[in-house]
Amino acid sequence: MSTVAALEKALRGERLDGREALELTQVPDLTILAAAAHRVRLRHNPDMVVTYIVGRNINYTNVCWVRCRFCAFYRTPGSAEGYVLSYEEILRKVREMVDAGGIEILLQGGLNPRLRIEWFEDLFRAIKRDYGRDGVILHALSPAELLYIARISRLSLLECLQRLRAAGLDSIPGGGAEVLTDKVRQAIAPLKTTADGWLECMRSAHRLGIPTTATMMFGSVDTWQDRIEHLLRLRELQDETGGFTAFIPWSFQPDGTDLGGQRAGAHEYLKTLAISRIVLDNIPHFQASWVTQGARVAQISLHYGADDFGSTMMEENVVSAAGCAFVLGIEEIERVIRAAGYVPCRRTTQYKRLQEVSGKV
């Protein structure tokens, strides 16, 4: 299989195997990869609409014992800089989001030994009690957190997921996937959930009917081979369950991390996004990562397979701890979407569009 043959196959919209996907990484022409990625995007999202969600990011704790080497956000248990937000603080943040017209709470934190399932159940119930009628959606807890909460609460993962769902969990963010090969995880996050563990958690969630997203944090020690393996493992699970709503690739932000090193550039980001869109042909939505790439590159990524601008966030604490500080208001998000030739539209976590738009080309 030559590079040209792989590219032709991609442009025809056929599924690529691992070897063909690797060939694709040899294509020197960024815009031609973009054209092939855009075709997959149009198959899933045929109109020229780019969605986004008004939501808020809340990091309920920064206490985490896992010490991932790519992370500048965590504080180990016992650190004077560790925090756990009180219910009052979290509810106040939810209120601010509701007042700003938002609907999605993205709740993530660390693996904090003091927080068992009851803490989350009570929190979720309180949020739904106070703001359920405002339509607030709980997009909460990545697989590493879920597996850990189950463990310290002496529950099976299934029981843990069922109880959290009963308490108000709507959807699960795909964070913490990093790159789903054990070689990469050993190097950057040796104490974190294995690749199999992450996938198994998502499989269980999908079986219970809880939708999830998936991410990939690339640009640390990973090779293209690792990235392709990541994509193929996600594709396989998606063929089985269909439970992933969206895929969000983003680049490792090195400042202040143990791992350090250089930040992948915009070219690497767009190339990775485009190849991901081509290979991962069965996940309907791809998010642009304006948080790590900024508005200009995020806008350009709308031609590289991304059909969604993610959340308005309102606050971000994790990658901004690693030297990455972009902020974007709703107006600016809509402006750059329009300037790229698309129609902006608000959505729910489940990608239900909240506005009538005409996205004709």
Next chain:
Amino acid sequence: MVNPEILRRSIADSRLLPILDKVCAGERLSGEDGLLLLQTPDLTGVGTLASIVRQRLHGRRTYFVRNQHINYTNVCNKHCLFCYFARSPKDGGPEPYTLSADEVRRALERHGDGCVREVHIVGGVNPRLPYHYYLDLLATVRSARPRACIKAFTAVEIAQIAEAAGKSVSQTLAELKDAGLTAIPGGGAEVLSDRVHAELHPRKLTPDEWIAISREVAFAGLAQYATMLYGHIETDDERIEHLLRLRTLQDETGHFLAFTPLSFHPEGTYLEHLAGPTGQDDLRMIAVARLMLDNFPHIKTFWIMNTPPVSQIALSYGADDMDGTVEEYQITYEEGRFGDRRQHLTSEQLHRLIREAGYEPVERDGLYRAVSA
């Protein structure tokens, strides 16, 4: 180079296919082609077309220069509405300045070293400066940076210098050349349209005058750069008109080295109410310039305006030059005034940006001659 079948298939807007045929045949594009390139939603296709030309001319080579900027005065009587930098002689404004020869020498020596290959000098049109000021400036730069090309004084400043000298433009250019001038920077052309000129910068050279001075520059045996400040009030037609006028002039003179689209930054100007271009516009202007200006050797992405990430991407949309390390640049915004926008890149950072995008960095001097390591 990818095969023609793949190129055809990767272009989504079928209206671009006749342009693809012309580009592959090396034919000149028309003004109508240019308008379509500005207006098609298929930016990716436009980038692919521009890449064909870029690859034909330069392969994977990408140029950069170790350079320093000197903005010798911010006093200016032109009152252009898009300018953040200038201070009027009358308003006394906040911090008006004019650098003395000593200050210029110190500024040059504060950064950089003997590796600097280009000193880029532009300033306001300050009617109080005598002719010898400019000659002294060139002499100072020549002695402080003997290995560097001196790229100094836009056409607008040349007109002012000739007036201060009381000499013809051609005589003035000849004397400046003797004093060490190598090339004329491209700033000040803005948009070569009488309407835009009347609305935004009526006190500056008219488009016809700018072209007349550029002809003199060519006759004097000096090289020149060209630019276009876009993303304010100009229309698509005016953008194309600008490119066509440059192309016609270059057919006649052949003295232009490079074209740089300049992305307008409205913050702090009289046009602050405008939103300004997005990354999409920046890539499109690079690509359209590469396609329309078939007789310009180089298309430059000026990362100070386009940002380093967009400039890196611009290499895949027709740009073959990343400009340079840039020290002491003050025109678009002051350091730190709008967040942490960097005004300086090391040559290692430039190398990394170019290599990561799959291109081969070539260090050049002010005349695009490769600098051997």
